[in-house]
Amino acid sequence: MTSDPQTQKLLEMIETQGIIGGRFANAVRLGASGGNGGFSLIVEAEDKSNNNAKVALKFLHPFEKEEYRRQCFKREPEVLAQAAGQKDIIQLIANRDEFRCVLQPHGFEIPFAYYALELAKGDLASDIEAGSMSAREILLRFRVMCRAVQRVHSLGIAHRDVKPANFLVMSDGSIKLSDFGTARMVGGGTSGLIRDYAGFPPGDLGYTAPEILASLHDDDSTVALGADIFSLGASLFEMYTSVPLGVQLFDQAFQLDLLQAMAPVRRGDRKRIYNQFVGGLANSRPLPTVAAFSPTIPACITPVVDELYRSMAALDYRFRIRDFEIVFLKINRGILILDNEEKIRQWRRRREKEHERAVERQQRRAASLLVKEA
Amino acid sequence: MILVSENATRKFEQSETAPQFTVEAPRLNPLVASSTFSLTKGVAGVALDSIEDVQEQPVHDNETLSSRIITRSKRDVERRPNSARAHAILGIAFLNAGQLTEAKSEFEAALGIDPHHYVAAANLARIETQTGNFEEAERIYTEIQRNDPKNSAPVVSLAFIAMKRQDWVSAERLLRDAIQMGHRALTARYHLAMVQLRLGKPREAISLLRSVARDEVRAPLIYEGLGAAYALNGDFHRAAVAFKTALSLAPASHNAVRGLTQVLLHLKLTDEAIGLLVDHLERMPRDHEARELLARAYVGRKKYRSAIAQLVHVFTEAEAHQNEAAVLKARVANNIGVCFLRDGSRAQARRWFVKALDTGPEGGPLPYQNLARVYILNREYTEALELLEQCRKSFPDDQTTVRLIAGCLTRCGLYDQAVREVRPFIESGKATEELYADMGRILADGKGDYQSALEILQQGYAKFSKKPAIANNLAYVYLMLGDATTARSILESIVPSKDDDDDDENQSWRPVVLTATWGLVHITEGDLETGSRSYGEAERLALGLKNKELARTVNQKMHLELARAYLRKSDYQNARKHVRQGLSVHYGADNYERDLHVLDKRLDLGSN
Numbered sequence: 001m002t003s004d005p006q007t008q009k010l011l012e013m014i015e016t017q018g019i020i021g022g023r024f025a026n027a028v029r030l031g032a033s034g035g036n037g038g039f040s041l042i043v044e045a046e047d048k049s050n051n052n053a054k055v056a057l058k059f060l061h062p063f064e065k066e067e068y069r070r071q072c073f074k075r076e077p078e079v080l081a082q083a084a085g086q087k088d089i090i091q092l093i094a095n096r097d098e099f100r101c102v103l104q105p106h107g108f109e110i111p112f113a114y115y116a117l118e119l120a121k122g123d124l125a126s127d128i129e130a131g132s133m134s135a136r137e138i139l140l141r142f143r144v145m146c147r148a149v150q151r152v153h154s155l156g157i158a159h160r161d162v163k164p165a166n167f168l169v170m171s172d173g174s175i176k177l178s179d180f181g182t183a184r185m186v187g188g189g190t191s192g193l194i195r196d197y198a199g200f201p202p203g204d205l206g207y208t209a210p211e212i213l214a215s216l217h218d219d220d221s222t223v224a225l226g227a228d229i230f231s232l233g234a235s236l237f238e239m240y241t242s243v244p245l246g247v248q249l250f251d252q253a254f255q256l257d258l259l260q261a262m263a264p265v266r267r268g269d270r271k272r273i274y275n276q277f278v279g280g281l282a283n284s285r286p287l288p289t290v291a292a293f294s295p296t297i298p299a300c301i302t303p304v305v306d307e308l309y310r311s312m313a314a315l316d317y318r319f320r321i322r323d324f325e326i327v328f329l330k331i332n333r334g335i336l337i338l339d340n341e342e343k344i345r346q347w348r349r350r351r352e353k354e355h356e357r358a359v360e361r362q363q364r365r366a367a368s369l370l371v372k373e374a
Numbered sequence: 375m376i377l378v379s380e381n382a383t384r385k386f387e388q389s390e391t392a393p394q395f396t397v398e399a400p401r402l403n404p405l406v407a408s409s410t411f412s413l414t415k416g417v418a419g420v421a422l423d424s425i426e427d428v429q430e431q432p433v434h435d436n437e438t439l440s441s442r443i444i445t446r447s448k449r450d451v452e453r454r455p456n457s458a459r460a461h462a463i464l465g466i467a468f469l470n471a472g473q474l475t476e477a478k479s480e481f482e483a484a485l486g487i488d489p490h491h492y493v494a495a496a497n498l499a500r501i502e503t504q505t506g507n508f509e510e511a512e513r514i515y516t517e518i519q520r521n522d523p524k525n526s527a528p529v530v531s532l533a534f535i536a537m538k539r540q541d542w543v544s545a546e547r548l549l550r551d552a553i554q555m556g557h558r559a560l561t562a563r564y565h566l567a568m569v570q571l572r573l574g575k576p577r578e579a580i581s582l583l584r585s586v587a588r589d590e591v592r593a594p595l596i597y598e599g600l601g602a603a604y605a606l607n608g609d610f611h612r613a614a615v616a617f618k619t620a621l622s623l624a625p626a627s628h629n630a631v632r633g634l635t636q637v638l639l640h641l642k643l644t645d646e647a648i649g650l651l652v653d654h655l656e657r658m659p660r661d662h663e664a665r666e667l668l669a670r671a672y673v674g675r676k677k678y679r680s681a682i683a684q685l686v687h688v689f690t691e692a693e694a695h696q697n698e699a700a701v702l703k704a705r706v707a708n709n710i711g712v713c714f715l716r717d718g719s720r721a722q723a724r725r726w727f728v729k730a731l732d733t734g735p736e737g738g739p740l741p742y743q744n745l746a747r748v749y750i751l752n753r754e755y756t757e758a759l760e761l762l763e764q765c766r767k768s769f770p771d772d773q774t775t776v777r778l779i780a781g782c783l784t785r786c787g788l789y790d791q792a793v794r795e796v797r798p799f800i801e802s803g804k805a806t807e808e809l810y811a812d813m814g815r816i817l818a819d820g821k822g823d824y825q826s827a828l829e830i831l832q833q834g835y836a837k838f839s840k841k842p843a844i845a846n847n848l849a850y851v852y853l854m855l856g857d858a859t860t861a862r863s864i865l866e867s868i869v870p871s872k873d874d875d876d877d878d879e880n881q882s883w884r885p886v887v888l889t890a891t892w893g894l895v896h897i898t899e900g901d902l903e904t905g906s907r908s909y910g911e912a913e914r915l916a917l918g919l920k921n922k923e924l925a926r927t928v929n930q931k932m933h934l935e936l937a938r939a940y941l942r943k944s945d946y947q948n949a950r951k952h953v954r955q956g957l958s959v960h961y962g963a964d965n966y967e968r969d970l971h972v973l974d975k976r977l978d979l980g981s982n
Binding site for chain 2: 129205241248255257258276279286288289292296
């Protein structure tokens with residue numbers, strides 16, 4: 001990825017810092033993203049206090065003006081601190097700190113706020129792009145993704161930006177959930193960063209649940225937990241089809257319907273009005289089968305994947321699956337079918353033959369009875 | 375009795391809010407080419423047309439959901455310029471925003487990187503289909519099919535292209551192939567049902583749609599299709615149930631509301647239809663078609679002012695949006711004019727008909743004809759004839775225009791010219807039942823040439839036997855020739871048509887003229903009392919329709935025929951009484967007045 005000269009200059013300044021915070025040395029911009037993380041700068045460094053283990057340092061872009069993003073940056077280490085020690089979630093190595101550098105030749109000081117995280121070698125979005133995952137591997141990875149979100153939810157946190165790009169692939173091949181900037185404690189711990197979303201809510205629209213587009217979470221913060229499950233379903237759809245569900249689903253007609261129903265509704269009344277409207281919305285927009293986008297997906301697994309992603313990404317949040325244990329059961333069933341595909345095929349063939357033989361027997365019996373009667 | 379004529383029926387026509395039913399195939403596979411269909415029942419069967427959903431639209435400046443998705447997808451393309459997937463996703467984002475040109479170039483870029491990218495190829499073919507580039511679309515679909523012979527989606531899409539080309543046989547064959555290939559093949563079965571409807575096999579279509587609905591119980595679009603199929607097959611009760619199911623699944627569905635309303639109006643459940651539309655318009659105030667239907671429902675309830683309010687709302691909204699079709703505005707203005715006229719406001723009606731003509735002079739002959747009818751009502755025959763000539767220039771094959779011209783000429787006493795107008799259509803064999811009836815009327819009542827009238831009407835009766843207008847006029851001519859027995863048998867043979875609608879104002883003249891003709895039968899048979907009673911009943915019926923002109927004509931004709939009957943009995947006193955009563959009728963029919971004057975003279979000569 002290319003970044004502007006200003007970002008390049010800032011990255012150079014970080015790289016020439018020597019030891020950062022008395023602990024992190026040899027900072028080098030990350031190869032995959034070029035050090036540019038949207039509103040942050042990311043470098044890898046060696047942790048002197050942990051046998052020079054590689055870590056990722058995430059810096060807030062010093063010239064970031066948007067208060068919302070500054071708040072997101074501030075919030076992430078706070079949320080990660082609560083998830084410390086949790087498997088499947090990226091771990092915070094060092095809490096938020098800051099150092100200052102003088103920008104030459106202008107001569108003014110620039111603040112560099114940062115925190116350290118576990119270093120990953122890539123993310124799931126890149127694996128989807130490469131098309132390297134088999135149907136079985138997708139289900140195995142998806143099981144880990146669901147487990148990660150389940151752990152986050154059990155801490156009372158709604159992630160609110162669940163998508164393949166935020167599941168990092170570690171050097172040992174494991175997968176961890178990251179990017180908690182937009183996360184929110186459900187039931188009061190942390191409030192929404194913006195009280196009302198006049199425009200669009202945070203997160204990637206390719207994976208955003210329709211109830212979040214209708215700003216229902218302003219009325220009821222627990223809605224965000226269900227929205228995470230929608231995003232997981234949308235991610236599963238993308239892992240099989242390479243197309244983000246939201247990009248396919250949220251066309252102009254959808255937007256018009258949503259606006260017509262929700263635009264004049266005041267805060268406090270949104271959930272009631274949305275509940276009247278969402279049933280029709282969901283019925284008139286059946287979620288497509290994954291086979292429509294990916295005809296090469298094994299036929300034996302298609303119904304299982306369709307059922308799983310449709311139950312998780314149901315447009316009507318009231319009918320969306322909530323119980324992760326059921327999700328795991330469905331995933332395991334899919335893996336079982338894939339593992340035993342040949343055996344199942346043989347069993348089906350055997351059953352069909354038995355059925356044919358039974359029909360033949362019945363026909364012979366009927367024919368002999370007719371002869372006797374004659 | 376009076377003869378059926380264009381003038382007597384006072385037939386002001388309201389334009390239909392076509393198409394009759396709009397249905398949409400369920401998008402279970404978004405990569406299959408499909409569209410919204412309009413189903414209209416015509417004389418030749420069901421017409422099936424596809425309406426394109428996605429139109430090329432300008433990019434909005436302000437941030438919308440689509441533009442935000444596009445921005446994000448563009449960023450991905452910048453990050454990975456060599457990724458076919460990134461280009462395909464940006465293409466989908468453009469396609470969903472209605473930006474077809476940009477979408478097309480992105481899909482082409484994706485295929486440039488990976489020629490076998492299925493999503494890009496299928497979407498590119500969809501765009502080519504939408505933009506009418508069928509050859510290119512077929513080439514892409516055939517290529518996809520070659521790469522993956524088990525995939526039924528390209529076959530369904532090829533069938534859709536065949537449907538767009540009106541090649542129903544190929545479409546049917548391809549859809550049957552797709553059904554063989556697919557697991558449940560819901561989209562293929564749905565499309566096949568549409569083809570069956572077009573091919574005049576409604577039972578097969580209904581059976582297919584029912585099986586699709588069984589497999590996908592929560593898809594309102596399938597129930598909408600089923601409702602339309604039932605309605606087109608004349609089973610309105612089942613159609614209502616299907617549309618209600620669709621509405622319970624998707625309460626905001628425009629198509630289901632419109633479909634159910636039309637069905638309820640057919641079932642004469644006008645109040646239920648009005649309630650449904652009022653609720654729907656509270657939620658969707660910009661649904662013009664629903665508002666037009668509401669106006670139609672109000673007309674059914676004779677609430678013309680309410681209908682006008684709804685139609686004026688549609689017209690004002692259409693005027694505010696420059697891009698709205700002139701045809702829509704002309705249609706609405708014409709319908710407002712009709713409502714005003716039915717409400718008794720001729721001046722307002724005239725204003726709206728003129729507006730309809732100014733807005734869309736090529737929209738159709740109805741505004742010309744309706745304005746001409748207003749002129750005829752006002753006895754402004756020259757203006758009416760000028761306007762009808764203009765109409766004839768634009769719509770030369772329209773027989774109603776010819777009937778109106780002939781009607782005008784008859785009223786001016788120009789019977790030979792009127793006959794010259796109608797004769798070419800009779801001779802070409804293209805004349806409608808009404809035109810035969812009119813020709814008979816002009817020859818009989820206008821020229822007094824009953825033999826020629828009898829020939830023409832017998833010819834018409836042989837072609838359109840038992841049709842009320844022609845049978846009535848034929849019976850009348852027999853009566854004028856003194857043959858009451860044949861006239862009676864013809865009148866008794868009239869069978870009410872299945873399509874007859876008692877509430878249809880255009881057909882409301884029928885009971886009036888038939889009752890009057892029965893009155894003449896009784897008078898000719900010598901039963902003057904029953905005859906007078908029948909005429910009186912016909913007059914009351916005409917007054918009930920607020921058609922004073924028709925009532926006066928019936929009354930005048932009764933006195934004329936009674937005077938003739940008394941004269942035949944040499945009862946000069948009663949004959950004279952009825953002649954005077956007939957002549958005292960103001961604004962009756964000119965020809966009856968003329969005949970009364972002739973009788974009056976004969977009576978004067980007799981008494982002297």
